[in-house]
Amino acid sequence: MNAAELVAVYDANGEVVGSATRARMRAEGLWHACGAVLVRSADGERVYVHRRTDTKDVYPGMHDCWAGGVVAAGETPRECAERELAEELGVSGVALTPLFVLPIDLPPVRVHMSAYETRWDGPIVTQAAEIASGEWMTVADLRARLADPAWPFVPDGRLAALEWFRGLWRARRRPWGPAG
Template sequence: MDNLKEKFPIVDEEGCVVGSATRGECHNGSRLLHPVVHLHVFNTAGDIYLQKRPEWKDIQPGKWDTAVGGHMDYGETPEEALRREVREELGITDFTPEFIGKYVFDSKRERELVYVNRTIYDGPVRPSTEELDGGRFWTMAEIREAMGKDILTPNFESEFKRCFGEEAGLI
């Protein structure tokens, strides 16, 4: 189960810390803006790795999502959070992230300042058995087929279209 008392930084839309709140406060509909890091992992064949969210997650349980997604801890930089989350979720330490950009993800339940990164990686992936229900590489055809069918998280779908979609010719 997620630790609802875990402290997150509260930020403005530029990423400047303006306060702090717990996970529970950030996810209870307050829509306090808090930062998260995402890493999209592609292999050299052009497939993309997705994680399966466990059923116990408080948001989007059981759906397929970005390879790595995690909250920044209070006092952590986006780069530190990214390295920590990638190590914790996929067991990967030897990767070179490419920063794509940041944007505000806004839903009825929460608001996140998302720092989007990508990497090309062909090494071993060891998904955490404590944090994930596994994961696998998906072809672009599989991604297209799953879009809009409640298989993928809405956040992944919108971010993928925004960052890697039609302009990149991937979907």
């Protein structure tokens, strides 16, 4: 997406209220939305982590575990997630499992992140204009790296990964104590 393309503009409550150019959205810190996909190996033990190119308009050169981007005008977050997954990592035709919608207010970035997950063991073909490098990392290694505030990881992606970790914990927790 280039600076002149139209993106969907949202309000703080997550409702679409119009559109603006990407450049205006960035310059004015307008609320917008993104579709983001966490790519996990089929066994769920590894996550694909990449480093953004130094030419990205926001958070250049930083690491991220979410393939995704800004929702275009007239596009849904899920459509955006599918499009970005195909563009950035060359992964298409996969099932996306909804995880959560997370409002992130880190001025000038104000975004409603619709997060999804997919399982994939096929080839990863990165988009050179957006991704400088990438690798598979165990979930435990990702958690450990994210615990280091000095690791250059995109701030909104860090918040989303921490939300995902909380969801993993909740899914494993037994509401009535240990099984007997």
